Amino acid sequence: MLTPPPPRTRADVAARLPDDQARAWFTEALADATRAATAREAPPAQAPPAPRPAWQLRFVTAGRHCGQDAADAVRALLLIEARADTETLTRLYREGSAAERRAVLLALPSLVDGPQATPLVDDALRTHDTRLIAAAVGPYAAAHLTPHAWRHAVLKCLFTGVPLTAVADLARRAAGDAELARMLAAHAAERTAAGRELSRDLRHALTLTGVPTEEP
Amino acid sequence: MRIFDPHIHMTSRTTDDYEAMYAAGVRAVVEPAFWLGQPRTSPASFFDYFDALLGWEPFRAAQYGIAHHCTLALNPKEANDPRCTPVLDELPRYLVKDSVVAVGEIGYDAMTPAEDTALAAQLQLAADHGLPALVHTPHRDKLAGLHRTLDVVRESALPVERTLLDHLNETTVAAAADSGCWLGFSVYPDTKMDTDRMVTVLRTFGTERILVNSAADWGRSDPLKTREVADAMLAAGFTDDDVDRVLWRNPVAFYGLSGRLRLDVPVPDALHEGNSVLRGGE
Ligand SMILES: [Zn+2]
Numbered sequence: 206m207l208t209p210p211p212p213r214t215r216a217d218v219a220a221r222l223p224d225d226q227a228r229a230w231f232t233e234a235l236a237d238a239t240r241a242a243t244a245r246e247a248p249p250a251q252a253p254p255a256p257r258p259a260w261q262l263r264f265v266t267a268g269r270h271c272g273q274d275a276a277d278a279v280r281a282l283l284l285i286e287a288r289a290d291t292e293t294l295t296r297l298y299r300e301g302s303a304a305e306r307r308a309v310l311l312a313l314p315s316l317v318d319g320p321q322a323t324p325l326v327d328d329a330l331r332t333h334d335t336r337l338i339a340a341a342v343g344p345y346a347a348a349h350l351t352p353h354a355w356r357h358a359v360l361k362c363l364f365t366g367v368p369l370t371a372v373a374d375l376a377r378r379a380a381g382d383a384e385l386a387r388m389l390a391a392h393a394a395e396r397t398a399a400g401r402e403l404s405r406d407l408r409h410a411l412t413l414t415g416v417p418t419e420e421p
Numbered sequence: 422m423r424i425f426d427p428h429i430h431m432t433s434r435t436t437d438d439y440e441a442m443y444a445a446g447v448r449a450v451v452e453p454a455f456w457l458g459q460p461r462t463s464p465a466s467f468f469d470y471f472d473a474l475l476g477w478e479p480f481r482a483a484q485y486g487i488a489h490h491c492t493l494a495l496n497p498k499e500a501n502d503p504r505c506t507p508v509l510d511e512l513p514r515y516l517v518k519d520s521v522v523a524v525g526e527i528g529y530d531a532m533t534p535a536e537d538t539a540l541a542a543q544l545q546l547a548a549d550h551g552l553p554a555l556v557h558t559p560h561r562d563k564l565a566g567l568h569r570t571l572d573v574v575r576e577s578a579l580p581v582e583r584t585l586l587d588h589l590n591e592t593t594v595a596a597a598a599d600s601g602c603w604l605g606f607s608v609y610p611d612t613k614m615d616t617d618r619m620v621t622v623l624r625t626f627g628t629e630r631i632l633v634n635s636a637a638d639w640g641r642s643d644p645l646k647t648r649e650v651a652d653a654m655l656a657a658g659f660t661d662d663d664v665d666r667v668l669w670r671n672p673v674a675f676y677g678l679s680g681r682l683r684l685d686v687p688v689p690d691a692l693h694e695g696n697s698v699l700r701g702g703e
């Protein structure tokens with residue numbers, strides 16, 4: 206539950222939906238999203254307060270139509286199909302429930318090339334909602350977080366019990382990171398001083414840095 | 422025993438409460454948006470509160486194996502403050518959310534024209550969004566308040582079968598029952614209803630369409646009152662099925678009218694492992 210699945214394909218998601226009614230809804234929702242993406246290629250209409258496109262209401266209501274288990278994947282696919290830009294992603298995140306925010310985070314690596322959406326990741330990493338944190342440390346964070354922010358993200362996972370399997374590219378980014386090794390060792394020392402166990406994830410992360418530390 | 426508390430303000434409660442509620446059998450709650458004790462000064466303050474009811478609070482509840490839904494609205498008290506009324510314009514984007522199962526708490530506080538406007542507008546919003554409504558009946562001048570509430574409900578587009586009148590007592594239950602609305606009772610340590618009086622009402626009016634809640638909040642209140650009523654019902658000769666009806670099936674039926682109720686919250690591993698997730702860090 207804590208480890209977010211990567212965005213799935215249409216067929217994959219459709220197969221996981223509870224019934225035909227949900228599948229029909231999903232097909233229509235994707236069609237709405239496709240229409241929105243195609244319409245954007247036409248010259249922009251000069252009417253700023255345009256009504257929200259239909260797919261965005263589908264994005265909000267996906268849970269009750271597709272079931273909570275499939276909702277993350279359905280929402281992420283809608284974002285990708287609509288080719289949502291950073292501005293739209295930011296608005297949907299800001300106006301979203303925790304579940305909607307998670308879907309935005311999961312879709313980031315497929316939709317945003319540069320670091321412009323990192324404020325959303327930063328926002329999620331400030332929360333204590335483990336499902337948001339897990340969704341925030343995916344491939345987009347691996348590609349775009351600054352070293353400082355990324356190290357704190359790894360520590361945040363350890364502090365809140367988010368399994369490090371959720372952290373994309375952990376081995377690559379951790380390798381040779383002496384500062385991360387120092388932070389992990391300090392965390393380990395703090396736990397040891399308090400008579401607490403070192404988690405397997407903490408030992409694993411220390412090992413991945415490849416930096417020798419005084420801690421076991 | 423499975424218990425659904427259909428009206429409780431968990432934002433004001435501790436994790437100890439969640440733990441005790443789970444142990445007492447509470448598996449689902451609905452948290453209505455209400456007054457925070459301290460007046461708000463801008464719509465933004467409401468939006469942060471609504472976001473918490475759609476994000477952080479369900480997360481907290483889920484860690485204790487409790488399904489959390491909410492009802493959203495501009496509450497009657499703050500409907501009188503022109504700094505807050507713009508919230509009404511933003512409600513539609515919140516009322517479409519998956520875990521919103523009613524519009525509420527709406528109703529009367531001091532029975533002012535501003536409250537008339539907010540109540541009527543929000544009953545219409547409920548009708549427009551396929552949601553039932555949780556209507557709080559006023560604490561002062563209660564019976565007159567109930568009649569005025571019923572007049573507005575009857576004039577609205579929302580059918581009485583989709584309306585829950587809450588905080589009822591002996592003086593208002595008969596008129597409320599005649600109206601065809603659902604009937605809510607808040608059981609409190611020293612105000613509103615108490616456990617024995619609640620059992621008497623159930624004896625007189627039966628178990629149909631009746632919901633019992635703790636309405637626990639930041640004031641003197643007790644989140645385990647629902648369980649106390651269940652035990653008192655059994656002691657008074659009601660059956661397990663009667664208890665299940667009042668404390669589970671009735672709230673499921675009422676909020677189920679939204680089509681958005683989801684009660685299959687898995688028991689989190691963390692509940693068994695003493696994981697630090699429960700503290701959100703150390
Ligand atoms: Zn209340």
